[in-house]
Amino acid sequence: MTLQVLAIDDSRTMRNLLSATLSVAGYRVSLAEDGEDGLAKFDESDPDVVITDINMPRLDGFGFIEAARSRARSRVVPILVLTTESAPELKARAREAGASGWIVKPFDEEKLVWAIERVAATGGSS
Amino acid sequence: MEDIALETRKTFLEVVAFRVANQDFCFDLKSVREIRGWTETTILPKAQPYVKGVINLRGSVVPVVDLSERLGLGATDPGPRHVIIITVLGNQTVGLLAELVSDILTVAETDIQPIPDMIDETVRKFISGVLVMDDRMIRKMELSTIIASDGRGLG
Amino acid sequence: MTVDRDEFRESFFEECDELLEAMHDGFDRLSGQQDDEETMHAVFRAVHSIKGGAGAFGLNHLVRFAHHFETALDKVRSGKLDLDDELLDLFRQCGDNLSDLVGAAREGGDTPCPGTGTLNERLDDVLGTDGHVEDPEEPEFEPVVLDFGDFDLPGDDSGMSIRFTALPGLFKSGNDPVVLFAALEKLGTVEVTADLADIGDLDSLEPGVCAIRWTIDYSGNATEEEVREVFEFVEDLCTLEIEVKSPGLPDLDAEVPDLPADLLPSVASLDPVKADGATLDKGARPKERSGAKQDQDDRKPGGTIRVDLEKIDKLINLVGELVIKEAMLAQSIADLGPPSESEISVGFESLKALAGEIQEGVMAIRAQPVKPMFQRMARIVREAASATGKKVRFVTNGEYTEVDKTVVERLVDPLTHMIRNAVDHGLEKSEARVAAGKPAEGTVTLSAAHRSGRVMIDISDDGGGINRDRVRQIAVERGLINESDSLSPSEIENLLFLPGFSSASEVSELSGRGVGLDVVRSEIHRLGGRVSIQSDPGEGTTFSISLPLTLAVLEGMIIQVAGQTMVVPISAIQETLQPKSAAIHDIATGGRLVRNRDGLVPIIDVGEFFGFRSEPRDLDPHVLLLIESDDSHRYALVVDEIQDQRQVVIKSLETNYQQIDGIAAATILGDGRIALIIDPDNIVRGSGAKMAGDLNLQLAV
Numbered sequence: 001m002t003l004q005v006l007a008i009d010d011s012r013t014m015r016n017l018l019s020a021t022l023s024v025a026g027y028r029v030s031l032a033e034d035g036e037d038g039l040a041k042f043d044e045s046d047p048d049v050v051i052t053d054i055n056m057p058r059l060d061g062f063g064f065i066e067a068a069r070s071r072a073r074s075r076v077v078p079i080l081v082l083t084t085e086s087a088p089e090l091k092a093r094a095r096e097a098g099a100s101g102w103i104v105k106p107f108d109e110e111k112l113v114w115a116i117e118r119v120a121a122t123g124g125s126s
Numbered sequence: 127m128e129d130i131a132l133e134t135r136k137t138f139l140e141v142v143a144f145r146v147a148n149q150d151f152c153f154d155l156k157s158v159r160e161i162r163g164w165t166e167t168t169i170l171p172k173a174q175p176y177v178k179g180v181i182n183l184r185g186s187v188v189p190v191v192d193l194s195e196r197l198g199l200g201a202t203d204p205g206p207r208h209v210i211i212i213t214v215l216g217n218q219t220v221g222l223l224a225e226l227v228s229d230i231l232t233v234a235e236t237d238i239q240p241i242p243d244m245i246d247e248t249v250r251k252f253i254s255g256v257l258v259m260d261d262r263m264i265r266k267m268e269l270s271t272i273i274a275s276d277g278r279g280l281g
Numbered sequence: 282m283t284v285d286r287d288e289f290r291e292s293f294f295e296e297c298d299e300l301l302e303a304m305h306d307g308f309d310r311l312s313g314q315q316d317d318e319e320t321m322h323a324v325f326r327a328v329h330s331i332k333g334g335a336g337a338f339g340l341n342h343l344v345r346f347a348h349h350f351e352t353a354l355d356k357v358r359s360g361k362l363d364l365d366d367e368l369l370d371l372f373r374q375c376g377d378n379l380s381d382l383v384g385a386a387r388e389g390g391d392t393p394c395p396g397t398g399t400l401n402e403r404l405d406d407v408l409g410t411d412g413h414v415e416d417p418e419e420p421e422f423e424p425v426v427l428d429f430g431d432f433d434l435p436g437d438d439s440g441m442s443i444r445f446t447a448l449p450g451l452f453k454s455g456n457d458p459v460v461l462f463a464a465l466e467k468l469g470t471v472e473v474t475a476d477l478a479d480i481g482d483l484d485s486l487e488p489g490v491c492a493i494r495w496t497i498d499y500s501g502n503a504t505e506e507e508v509r510e511v512f513e514f515v516e517d518l519c520t521l522e523i524e525v526k527s528p529g530l531p532d533l534d535a536e537v538p539d540l541p542a543d544l545l546p547s548v549a550s551l552d553p554v555k556a557d558g559a560t561l562d563k564g565a566r567p568k569e570r571s572g573a574k575q576d577q578d579d580r581k582p583g584g585t586i587r588v589d590l591e592k593i594d595k596l597i598n599l600v601g602e603l604v605i606k607e608a609m610l611a612q613s614i615a616d617l618g619p620p621s622e623s624e625i626s627v628g629f630e631s632l633k634a635l636a637g638e639i640q641e642g643v644m645a646i647r648a649q650p651v652k653p654m655f656q657r658m659a660r661i662v663r664e665a666a667s668a669t670g671k672k673v674r675f676v677t678n679g680e681y682t683e684v685d686k687t688v689v690e691r692l693v694d695p696l697t698h699m700i701r702n703a704v705d706h707g708l709e710k711s712e713a714r715v716a717a718g719k720p721a722e723g724t725v726t727l728s729a730a731h732r733s734g735r736v737m738i739d740i741s742d743d744g745g746g747i748n749r750d751r752v753r754q755i756a757v758e759r760g761l762i763n764e765s766d767s768l769s770p771s772e773i774e775n776l777l778f779l780p781g782f783s784s785a786s787e788v789s790e791l792s793g794r795g796v797g798l799d800v801v802r803s804e805i806h807r808l809g810g811r812v813s814i815q816s817d818p819g820e821g822t823t824f825s826i827s828l829p830l831t832l833a834v835l836e837g838m839i840i841q842v843a844g845q846t847m848v849v850p851i852s853a854i855q856e857t858l859q860p861k862s863a864a865i866h867d868i869a870t871g872g873r874l875v876r877n878r879d880g881l882v883p884i885i886d887v888g889e890f891f892g893f894r895s896e897p898r899d900l901d902p903h904v905l906l907l908i909e910s911d912d913s914h915r916y917a918l919v920v921d922e923i924q925d926q927r928q929v930v931i932k933s934l935e936t937n938y939q940q941i942d943g944i945a946a947a948t949i950l951g952d953g954r955i956a957l958i959i960d961p962d963n964i965v966r967g968s969g970a971k972m973a974g975d976l977n978l979q980l981a982v
Binding site: 011101115117120 | 332334513
């Protein structure tokens, strides 16, 4: 089973990099450009994992996670926070909102995949 | 043994042979893009006399050089039987006006001989050697000298 | 397969342009109203995104400065720092520097720009830090690569016993013990045992509380740290005890060869990870996956796509061909002479309309708003203002006006020069302004608009206007005009465009020596544009530039001269005249003039200019095209016949030939033949010697 990953970032460059990196790593990818857009895609694409930026217009990453967590779902979808900030208080806030884990930018493919593997069952990936 | 070694080292090239002012010339086929019949040109003001003007080659503006005049053998009065050899040198496409294209020949580089004394002084600076085929003497033309003499292009 | 980030470099820099634009926009808005929270957030995000992207491409200088800058912006954003004029000015300078760093990085040099050091110090002052405080943040941006290659080294095998209990929050956070065990399995072999002892009756089960405790036997070559990393995301949501069973026990596998398969530890039936029955080898995590075929549709980002400029230009060329073919077809149809309501005529008309729309659409792809260029000019204004010590307000209008990409690019230099000129020479010093009853702060306005198929760009200042007496005096000193010449105000102003003219009495450092308005004029001219000046003493000066929308086609008048078909750009033609012998005057030096309105206009025969013929004695059967040259003088070009007026596709002559005096380019007409496009200004200048006296002659009448 190929995992469906939803990546949310307001930077086009980041979206492109995420999309390419995740696709190369074998995931199916959908993209959103801010929290609001992310919520719409979240409902629409029913992702297995979400990767979200924090600093975004309209609805930021924290807001997105809180809103996503309030959605009635049969399972709790893992959400990874993608951020340049590794400050403990930001992690704490993300955790409080319901984040599963975090990826500190800049990421490489290994790092990204390893983070996903720690929150989502990647099935027959071997 | 030596002969065989020489034989294998022989390199061949294809040349287009054509006639200008009743003399036979040729140059490397690799430089030729196509050969087309004469079409009326648009005259370029203040051009060298041997620049006959420009033609439309599928949307590109291509100048046409009267080879005869360029070689100092007199101006051509072009008619429907004349041909324009479209050549490419570097990034530049130029049409060359000739009387007719006679052959495409495969020759060994070793067949190209030094320019004999009997060749015209005016023509001499545009050719790099001669080929003797049957009873014909074919002058091998250096395109670069035709198109860019004195580094001043066609002007 | 790995991702080649270079592919994304260009799109990163394109995004940087947009982000920098948003940032500069934000500063403009902030200078108006200081408490705009959302704008501050937007500026912060722009800088933040640049930093994030720069990190991905290893542009460390850019990252460092952006981080420093962002930290200061964040202080303002979070209300810890007040944004006053001085701080906004510093931010603008930081913004400019960020633009420079991005520019340098784009050119391949991720190097600190000259101003970076000073700005860093000033940011430190604002932040109350001394630079070193920032250092701990920096390692964050060093890419952290997990080197799994090491795991392949033999002899590092170790065993660990891991006891794990999940706290309620673990499940709420979207984590799952099963997934964690699977991840651990990527580092080696795991055997999971569940301790169900704590599970009570169904009644006593609490939802969200996991009563199972796990013990995991791990063997593999990962370090304890690496094993802990598996649980990194849940370290606050679980209890984790790791006991290293055989620390440093070397080469067990190697020393006990050929162990029978049935002696190997079997997979516990409770192991949830082994559901698929696969036994994982210890060692590196797999890098290649099956099912890499991704759904292409899901990858589509946003509503824009990046297209190679070459592809667009190829398309534009093809559309050019289409226009030519259309003209050819029109001619053939006209030769056939079918009735206008016939199917062929009606069909051709709709084809023509369609081709026109396609052409417009394709041209629009190359069109870009002038806004980024205007923002560059904002910076020029700031720099010029600080160099001259003048206070300048910069106003832009019509920044979303779209112009061909190449035109925009080539307009940068002339505009830069004119903007500097406006600040340097146009605006008076504050004291002089106040004395003249004007606000101390001068205003420079840059506007763009579409007008009748062309783009108009105006650069105005509210300075003192052109000092005509001074201009006149300089022109006389330089021998450009005679002391006795009487010139209209507009003629005096246009003297500024003459080569070698410099209006400042002392050559200022800012505008520099050598580059004058004549260079500006010729560059604009090369773009098929025109420039003019209007000035009101005491009120200010406006430079107006008129440009074609595209460099691919032009509206042309098809003319005949000496048997040649040629094209004259409509933009150059003021009017056409049927010469009447009575209105033609011979002059002693051999030239001729035609009386038109209130003046006498020198006549130039196009046929003679190009060497096609000598000037015809009798002009009656000919037509005169009245054109105005760049320096606002009128000339009459003699041609034989006007045939048509229509759009022509511009073809370069220089690709295969060279530039010709008096010729701007070539085009292909309906009959498939090439026609040369005349450059009237160039003809006027090229006919120099004979017409040298024209200025005086014209003025004398």
